Amino acid sequence: MSDSDYSRRKFLTNSSMAMGGIAMMGSGLPFDLMPQSLANNDKPVRLGFVGIGGRGSYHLDVALGMEGVVVPAICEIKPERLYRAKRWIEESGQPTPTLYDRGPTDFRRLCEEEELDAVICSTSWEWHAPICLAAMRNNKHAVCEVPIILTVDDAWELVETFEKTGKWASLALEQAMLESTDGLTLLNMVQKGVFGEILHSESGYVHDLRFVKNNPAEEPWRLAYDVTHNGNLYPDHPMNKIMAYENINHGDRMDHLVSMSSKAEMLHDYAVLNYGKNSEQAKMKFKQGDVNATLIRTVNGKLITLNYDTNTPHPRELFKIQGTKGVYLNGGALEEPKIYLEGRSPKAHQWESASKYLEEYKHPLLKNYNPAPRKSAIRGHGGSGNKTPLTWHLLIKALREGSTPYFDVYDSVTSSIIFPLTVKSVANNSKTVDVPDFTKGKWKTRAPLSFV
Template identity: 60%
Template sequence: MNYLDRRNFLKLSALALGGFSTGLLTNQSKASDLKKNLRLGFIGIGGRGSYHLDTALGISGIEIPAICDIDPKNLYQAKRWIEESGQPSPNLYDRGPTDFIRLCEQEELDAVICATPWDTHAPVCLAAMKNGKHAACEVPLAQTLEEAWELVETFESTGKWASIVLGGFGDLTMLNMVRKGLLGDILHVESGYIHDLRMVKFNPEEEPWRLQPAIDKNGNLYPDHPMRNMMPVLDINHGDRFDYLVSMSTKSGMLNDYARAQYGEKHPYANMEMALGDYNASLIRTVKGKMITLNHDTHTPHPRESFRLQGTKGIYLKERDSQRIYIEGRSPREHQWEPAAAYLEEYEQEIMKNYSPPERIGGAIRGHGSGGMTQTPINWHRLVLALQGNKQPDWDVYDSVTSAAIIPLTGNSVADKSRPVDFPDFTKGKWKTRLPLYS
């Protein structure tokens, strides 16, 4: 799907026509436990969408009767993969960037799988929900507060959910260390999306829409990856909630430098003004006095991000290639890191320890982000179980839109000289009594 200006959102969602359970799945099931086939429609089947498509094709009991994309290459590759898997040829929806609405109106589906560019996520999900279908989506779920609230209200009026379940799975062993009290009361978490994407943003073959948000918007544009660990360890929407944030960005210049270095001084992006600062840092405080430092940097040269978790009894630092920990009174040397391997083994969470999905149909998963994976990803396995059990996935609508709301709220703070911005309570007070995530 191509990049759609956010101003088209109300027009698109207006075109989309119109008992749920809030329970979460904690037990693993085998293929024999699944009582009926699931019918899924796929909207957006490029690099990331093709990964999700091939994942689904490897799971017994999933039918894919409809696919949608504006790129014929993506569409017909997906059609071929579906046919090669032994399923009937799917219905094709390729009449432009809003043809997903026709798919949602005409197809009988249990859920829609959305892997389109960011600004189309909310319109796609709303079209699905208003036409009697759940929506499993890549991150983020929304770009504006208006979209976030409409997703909540549509869920509450229809019982059909939208979730960022496709955006990955949290570190449940780290979460278990927190809930077992190893680190004491959590005070501060720091991480972010620190990923050098300069080459991606200038690669029209991979993600041709990815540069445009950096031209148009400032703030933290991609909070969901760190949030999938930050929100659970802080009990956000499940005993605590975000209260307010402040956000600040540096100047912008690295994308211009990259364009000049790679393509020359006359390249159109060599001197174009970019709204997004090269580095954004945001501070978020919770109602119960906990704090997040959330970073965003996709323009400078660096390794990937780390995750720092500080409690009243100790600290845990998770990096890409190592994990370190210090527990007061337990670590062998005072104020000295020790390897975390023994703790990670001791506190391995039961969901991960017992994860044993049915064997995949076919070989390694294809598409962007697969890494040659041969086992069904746990988030996909649990999505299937949720749909089969008529339950919401681990991340429900309220958690999904809370994570996404950081995008417009940080933009508002940056634009107002980093003044504090209040955080909406999408749960309308239910955060006080909602059960913990993955409970």
């Protein structure tokens, strides 16, 4: 099916309902498909891991430190990673896992043969949707690293499979909302009307990755996408927060976008400087512009500005949220978050520190979440803290209760769909591209994000 055909397709319709526990309200899972297998909190949660590199090893180490979570199976194409994970599992006191190492598609055998509650996918991007679909079609939920899909067809296939099987695929371990210092607290401020009606959010993935892309020990597969694509290739980190603040899929939805990229210079210059002008890296031709800017308009007239830049030298990105009563700014080279609230800030049209507001409106979930320290810092790419991340706590809670994660399948594919749509816009002289409605109209009645 071509991208232009999605609006004409007919899909299953299902009534919306609110989920219990700490979950996304109004996620729309049909009641007769609600899984019951994990209703007993005494039953271990069984997880299989596919891809155990930097992020995969981080997730594995978190899981091994949680009571009642077991890892019976792991899948990895690199032997050194596979056997490191095997050792970690055994050292945690769990039985030796079944190893799946017969090439890049051996995840299918894992999904077919293992009795698991969920599969954790942390592979390179092109395998994300196939792994999620294999899990869902074999009676397992899927939790995926970003992006969850690369094409419009894959997005619709995930939605269809969820609605047919009741098994979800989710970006449930995306950390931007739950693990950032201001994520949940800003949501609390937005929902209490501190900023008035939200009109505009601006953020992006602005992160100098030239070394990472060119280092075989890091993530050289990213470099391949710069050769073949040109758009916003990594929208999910900022969208994880922006979608919640602007009620995307929960009272509003993204209607259309336009995307534009600069010329591509920096990766070539980096290769010449570090490897020489006659090196293989210097001979590569790149499509991806060094700076990409995307504008998204919602049905209700709100605006989103997304920036994507992983090739130029700079500090990390800024995050801004603008409402009818004020504005919040954080990130980049700022020493601390700034805020301006009309009629409330001490000086007209001047920034003040946001610290007192972030303390005043600290989300209750953050106040109440205080897990016991683990014996050692968590290994892998994801931070070196020694406490179980809130994302993992909520994931295991959802699996035990038979509910959906706070970022459900509709939200997950909507977040990642920006990737292929921006590529399409850039390729067509920055023409406007419509954003599919993966909820099929349910966005009008789905309740905003709410943590109980």
